[in-house]
Amino acid sequence: MNLKPLTINGKTVQFPIIQGGMGIRISLSKLANACIDSGIIATISAAQVGFLRKNFRKDPIGENFKELKIEIDKIRAVNPDGILGVNLMHAINHYGEYASFLATQDIDFIVSGAGLPLDLPEYLEDSSVKGAFIVSSARAAKILLRSWDRRYNYMPEFVVCEGPLAGGHLGFSKEDMESGNVMSLEDIVKETKEIVKVYEEKFGITIPVIAGGGVHDGADMARMLNVGADGVQISTRFIASHECDASLDYKMMIVNSKESDIVRVSSPAGLPGRAIKNFLTKKLEKENLKVSYCVDCLKTCKKVGIPYCITEQLGNSSAGDIDGLIFTGAKAYLIDKLDYVENIVNEIIRDCKLELNFTGGM
Numbered sequence: 578m579n580l581k582p583l584t585i586n587g588k589t590v591q592f593p594i595i596q597g598g599m600g601i602r603i604s605l606s607k608l609a610n611a612c613i614d615s616g617i618i619a620t621i622s623a624a625q626v627g628f629l630r631k632n633f634r635k636d637p638i639g640e641n642f643k644e645l646k647i648e649i650d651k652i653r654a655v656n657p658d659g660i661l662g663v664n665l666m667h668a669i670n671h672y673g674e675y676a677s678f679l680a681t682q683d684i685d686f687i688v689s690g691a692g693l694p695l696d697l698p699e700y701l702e703d704s705s706v707k708g709a710f711i712v713s714s715a716r717a718a719k720i721l722l723r724s725w726d727r728r729y730n731y732m733p734e735f736v737v738c739e740g741p742l743a744g745g746h747l748g749f750s751k752e753d754m755e756s757g758n759v760m761s762l763e764d765i766v767k768e769t770k771e772i773v774k775v776y777e778e779k780f781g782i783t784i785p786v787i788a789g790g791g792v793h794d795g796a797d798m799a800r801m802l803n804v805g806a807d808g809v810q811i812s813t814r815f816i817a818s819h820e821c822d823a824s825l826d827y828k829m830m831i832v833n834s835k836e837s838d839i840v841r842v843s844s845p846a847g848l849p850g851r852a853i854k855n856f857l858t859k860k861l862e863k864e865n866l867k868v869s870y871c872v873d874c875l876k877t878c879k880k881v882g883i884p885y886c887i888t889e890q891l892g893n894s895s896a897g898d899i900d901g902l903i904f905t906g907a908k909a910y911l912i913d914k915l916d917y918v919e920n921i922v923n924e925i926i927r928d929c930k931l932e933l934n935f936t937g938g939m
């Protein structure tokens with residue numbers, strides 16, 4: 578027996594896995610092509626992709642658009658039919674400009690989290706690109722579904738539930754993360770499925786619910802499918818792949834991390850984040866870091882008195898500075914080697930099927 582394939586924007590993948598978008602410049606065309614080749618869905622992160630371009634500090638939006646186009650073209654040259662999306666955080670300034678630009682590109686979906694993307698459907702009118710969202714609670718899913726229905730008569734192509742073990746920015750308050758007052762991913766998925774069902778019935782469609790955050794292996798994936806998820810979103814595991822677009826130094830920080838190296842940091846975005854302990858996280862325990870420049874990236878950044886600049890520190894780390902901010906998911910410490918994406922995917926699928934007592938080949 579096989580796993581139920583996942584269909585997004587009229588295209589189907591063999592394995593119900595979405596490779597999650599990772600900024601800055603962690604998930605770009607190399608990782609995306611390897612993921613599509615391995616039978617899963619790929620996502621590039623739109624976050625400051627133009628970071629390494631000469632004019633970035635003068636014209637960040639223009640340079641980000643140029644680089645996004647280059648990356649999408651590199652994927653479509655090799656994989657014209659693969660399922661490809663772009664992760665666009667709602668917390669960024671000029672969100673509408675980015676979404677409108679992406680709506681004209683050869684991609685299948687835009688997926689937005691880091692805030693409530695109430696306005697995403699507005700930019701997708703007359704576009705073949707579909708909208709989807711990432712939430713950390715069923716309550717947020719309900720607000721978005723109701724709003725998209727009432728304002729636009731539009732439904733998401735899929736919904737990602739992101740739990741407390743995810744990487745990057747986390748959709749829970751610092752206090753709740755510290756006190757452990759957060760729902761498990763399984764419970765978020767179960768509650769979200771119930772709400773999504775109401776809109777599936779109303780619109781006569783299916784809306785896949787995808788579970789992300791701490792899905793490391795086949796057993797994790799099976800657990801999510803058993804509580805009703807239609808697929809999983811996996812990010813951290815793919816950082817430790819030969820094909821990931823991050824620098825080798827970044828990847829090795831993940832590979833060499835121990836459980837005690839994975840810490841929480843406050844982000845200037847006003848949300849907690851998760852990172853590998855290093856020079857930066859230790860310094861932040863005592864003082865704020867100097868901010869060298871500002872490209873006005875986040876709506877939620879106060880700009881003054883902030884602990885560090887998120888663009889500067891994430892951009893530096895992906896380019897190879899191990900003293901920069903190394904975002905990670907909670908289970909990075911379980912990774913002990915670099916591998917090829919195809920091997921990672923095949924291992925997860927094989928073990929997931931074993932957990933589910935499926936028999937037969939891939």
Ligand SMILES: Cc1cc2nc3c(=O)[nH]c(=O)nc-3n(C[C@H](O)[C@H](O)[C@H](O)COP(=O)(O)O)c2cc1C
Nearest residue numbers: 597598599600743744745790791811812813904906
């Ligand atoms: C290095 C890193 C960067 C990330 N960047 C983004 C991002 O730009 N936008 C976003 O919505 N989520 C981002 N995330 C979250 C992931 O897309 C994903 O949903 C989550 O990390 C899944 O959990 P996992 O890493 O345990 O697999 C990032 C995660 C990591 C580890």
